[in-house]
Amino acid sequence: xxxVLDVTVCTHSTGGVGRWVRGLSKGLFAAxxxxxxxxxxxxxxxxxxxxxxxxxxxxxxWMRLPxxxxxxxxxxLLESTRASRIEKVTGFPDxxxxxxxxxxxxxxxxxxxxxxxTPWASPESHTExxxxxxxxxxxxxxxxxxxxxxxxxxxxxxQDLFGISPERTGNAGGAAEDIFTPGExxxxxLEKYDLAAGEFFLHVGSYVPRKNIPFLISCFKDADxxxxxxxxxxxxxxxxxxxxxxxVIFLKSITDEELLSLxxxxxxxxxxxxxxxxxxxxxxAFACNTPVIASDGGALRxxxxxxxxxxxxxxxxxxxxxxxxxxxxxxxxxxxxxxxNAPRVTWKDVAEKTMDFYRSLL
Numbered sequence: 147x148x149x150v151l152d153v154t155v156c157t158h159s160t161g162g163v164g165r166w167v168r169g170l171s172k173g174l175f176a177a178x179x180x181x182x183x184x185x186x187x188x189x190x191x192x193x194x195x196x197x198x199x200x201x202x203x204x205x206x207x208w209m210r211l212p213x214x215x216x217x218x219x220x221x222x223l224l225e226s227t228r229a230s231r232i233e234k235v236t237g238f239p240d241x242x243x244x245x246x247x248x249x250x251x252x253x254x255x256x257x258x259x260x261x262x263x264t265p266w267a268s269p270e271s272h273t274e275x276x277x278x279x280x281x282x283x284x285x286x287x288x289x290x291x292x293x294x295x296x297x298x299x300x301x302x303x304x305q306d307l308f309g310i311s312p313e314r315t316g317n318a319g320g321a322a323e324d325i326f327t328p329g330e331x332x333x334x335x336l337e338k339y340d341l342a343a344g345e346f347f348l349h350v351g352s353y354v355p356r357k358n359i360p361f362l363i364s365c366f367k368d369a370d371x372x373x374x375x376x377x378x379x380x381x382x383x384x385x386x387x388x389x390x391x392x393x394v395i396f397l398k399s400i401t402d403e404e405l406l407s408l409x410x411x412x413x414x415x416x417x418x419x420x421x422x423x424x425x426x427x428x429x430x431a432f433a434c435n436t437p438v439i440a441s442d443g444g445a446l447r448x449x450x451x452x453x454x455x456x457x458x459x460x461x462x463x464x465x466x467x468x469x470x471x472x473x474x475x476x477x478x479x480x481x482x483x484x485x486x487n488a489p490r491v492t493w494k495d496v497a498e499k500t501m502d503f504y505r506s507l508l
Contacts, residue, residue: 148180148239149504150253153197155245155279157190161352161379162426163261166296166320167245168197173321173497175199182236186248188224203231225250241504243294246279249286255507256291258283260304262423262444264356271355284308292507294318294500296424299445316503320424320449321491322433325402328486329434331411335404339376339395341411346374346395347469348412348436350405350427351419353377358418358441358460363394365418365465371473375416378408409434414472414481417441420459425449432488437481439468453488455481 153171156164174181175198185195186203195202206227228250236242242253265272265280272280287293287308294316295301301317304310331343347366351357359377366375378397400408409415415431421444428449431438438454440446447456455477457464471477 147178147241147501147504147508148182148237149174149178149241149243149501150182150184150236150239150251151243152186152245152248152251153183153195153200154186154189154247156197157185157193157195158247158275162424165323165426166261166424167259169321169323169493170318170496170500171197171200173493173495174500176494177497177501182239184232184235184251186228186232189247201235203228203235206231240508244286244291246281246283246286249282255504256286256289257294257504257507258286258291260293260295260300260423262300262421263303263307264421266307267421268356292316292503294503296320297445297448299448300423313506316500316506318496318500318503319491320426320429321493321496322426322430323402323493325406326409326430326433327406329410331407332403335407336411338404339397341374341376341395341408343411344413346376346412347414347416347472348376348378348408348431349416350378350408350430351417352379356420356443358420361460361462362416362418362465363391365462366394366416366469367391368462368466369469369473371470373413373473376408376412378405405430406434409436412436413478414439416469417446418457418459418465419443419446422446422449428454429491432485433490435482435486437472437478437485439465439472439481451488453484 151171153167156168171183183200184203185200188205229252232251239253241255241257242251243257244251265277292314293304295304298317301315305315353359374393376395378400409431414437417440419441423445425446428438440450441459442456443459450456
């Protein structure tokens, strides 16, 4: 079966969406010798895709001629030629799996990925650009594309949101990258951020409203534990700015090697989101045997699957109590054992489920 995955979104998104697509691409190459990954470089000029084995879709020759380029771009010729330029590289595959960044491409069946319903349920938590991607996604589904969701919860939401049948909806799940394993945290990395193993809590994710980072900071301060709180990837959002908060460390950009040591050294991952389509940091934490305390927002109860502590969304008292008891080692042993018992899933496992869905469509 010839399959093509468009990974263009990975350069636009360094968060969960990009990490998930990059992981699926890796898994599909391991699961299918007839697989291809493509990237439309014209949508992210000046940036090179980090996804291995990706074939780039070249721009037309006239893009190198400034005067001609300006005229033809105004006439929309770049977009109108995308499908034919993609087909020159991919041919006509059995499955073409597209992203909302560039919705063109041809194949026997088209597939799109559904991450969550927040572009429609809470558009204020998205940028103008990501809302355009969501419109593209809906357009593909309305024109007949099948939907691969990243959790059972997301699959059910997609069926209700778009009015599509279960037969057109698959569930692939997700996995942690191979780098995330149990072990000792690097002392050099921890000291770089003035941290010590077992002396800090961790949150991984951007500073978008649904992540509830202000709520988490408030609960952490009320718990008054003498521990630290590390917010990894906590970039600013809109008019929400970082403050100098005692005991709270904001890390905007870190490598996976640094993130590995943060997971290994953390008391627990704290994940209080109002909604998550999957929650990749939960799977990454489990892969490192790191305890997880998460909300019941979206798919998180499904992702945690009894291997961590689930608390109600935005209910302060349970969160303050859990942070305090974790810091005092009242619940730490039981949560660490639960994390150690969480099943380990690889991206090849996710790709095999994806291939089963592809086959069902054909």
